[in-house]
Amino acid sequence: MSLQEKYKVLLDTAQSSGVNDLNYAEMDGVLQIRGTAPNADVKNKLWEIYGNIDPNFQTGDVVLNVDVATEVPGSQVKVITENSNLNIRKGPGTDQPIVGKAAKGEIITLISKANDQWWLVRTKDNEEGYCYAQYLESV
Amino acid sequence: MKFSKLTFCLLATTVVLSFTACKSGLSDEKLEEKIENALTGRKTVDVDVEKGKVILSGSVASEKEKQQVESIAKTAGDKDIKSIQNNIVVSAPVSSTPAPIETSNNDAVLGAAVNTFVKDFPTVQASVKDGVISVTGTLEQPKIITLKQGLDNLNPKKVDLSGIVVKK
Numbered sequence: 001m002s003l004q005e006k007y008k009v010l011l012d013t014a015q016s017s018g019v020n021d022l023n024y025a026e027m028d029g030v031l032q033i034r035g036t037a038p039n040a041d042v043k044n045k046l047w048e049i050y051g052n053i054d055p056n057f058q059t060g061d062v063v064l065n066v067d068v069a070t071e072v073p074g075s076q077v078k079v080i081t082e083n084s085n086l087n088i089r090k091g092p093g094t095d096q097p098i099v100g101k102a103a104k105g106e107i108i109t110l111i112s113k114a115n116d117q118w119w120l121v122r123t124k125d126n127e128e129g130y131c132y133a134q135y136l137e138s139v
Numbered sequence: 140m141k142f143s144k145l146t147f148c149l150l151a152t153t154v155v156l157s158f159t160a161c162k163s164g165l166s167d168e169k170l171e172e173k174i175e176n177a178l179t180g181r182k183t184v185d186v187d188v189e190k191g192k193v194i195l196s197g198s199v200a201s202e203k204e205k206q207q208v209e210s211i212a213k214t215a216g217d218k219d220i221k222s223i224q225n226n227i228v229v230s231a232p233v234s235s236t237p238a239p240i241e242t243s244n245n246d247a248v249l250g251a252a253v254n255t256f257v258k259d260f261p262t263v264q265a266s267v268k269d270g271v272i273s274v275t276g277t278l279e280q281p282k283i284i285t286l287k288q289g290l291d292n293l294n295p296k297k298v299d300l301s302g303i304v305v306k307k
Contacts, residue, residue: 023238023240024240025239025240027240027242027296028296028297029297030296030297032240032242034240047284047288051284056280056283056300056303056305057283057284057287057298057300058300058301058303059301060297060298060299060300060301061297063242063291063294063295063296063297063298064288064291065291065292065294072207072210073177073207073210073211073214074210074211074213074214082259093255094255094258109214110214111177111211111214111215112177112178112179112211112214112215114179114180115180116292116293116294117252117255117256117292117293120176120177120179120215122214132255132256133292134256134285134288134289134292
């Protein structure tokens with residue numbers, strides 16, 4: 001069974017739920033999937049389906065990198081750390097000094113995306129800096 | 140009568156002057172720097188600021204991107220911007236076929252990003268070889284998805300989690 005057949009439900013759902021610029025290809029035995037989900041719910045749904053086909057992602061035959069369209073510059077994003085505060089840094093990197101913190105659950109403004117990992121944000125107290133994108137979700 | 144008119148004029152001028160002084164919170168240079176900072180990575184876009192008026196120029200691939208650049212500039216400059224003039228030219232994309240999917244081919248860069256990310260997962264260790272991320276250790280089941288999402292965002296060739304012992 002090819003990977004595209006194994007993950008047919010995942011690819012079909014991505015198509016039917018309006019994922020933009022959907023692009024996928026089997027490369028070196030891994031199904032690489034890229035695209036932009038219209039909202040965080042669609043992204044979460046795709047991950048749920050992926051997790052159902054490959055429990056705990058143990059097989060490692062998919063790399064699913066889908067971002068969310070509503071997470072655009074100027075939009076509000078929520079801090080989704082486990083329980084700690086989110087560090088806001090002077091530049092994009094953990095070697096950069098911390099210039100501020102955002103609490104778990106706090107809503108902050110996304111100014112721009114330096115890259116996939118580091119986003120420039122502004123807090124309600126007008127603190128500006130870069131933080132790790134994994135801990136931000138559109139509201 | 141003449142005297143009071145003059146006083147009024149002087150007063151008005153002072154008020155206007157102090158107003159202008161208050162209004163320009165950031166110098167043009169600082170504002171330009173701030174906007175350029177927010178537009179990091181967009182090498183085809185130029186920013187100019189003259190007396191609080193922001194002029195964007197250069198070229199981008201789509202109308203959507205042109206508007207996106209403007210909105211980034213607006214958000215970054217916020218209240219310090221008096222107006223924005225968007226002179227960015229939209230140049231047609233070279234081809235309409237989707238770009239090939241890119242995966243990381245630089246282990247040093249990928250490794251550094253992986254190390255940064257897994258710092259938040261103290262019970263696992265990760266290594267990178269030929270674009271493949273291998274992770275070992277133990278992890279609570281609900282955290283697996285966060286780990287996998289973060290690693291997939293780095294565009295590796297593969298993420299191997301088979302070495303992880305999953306705790307319920």
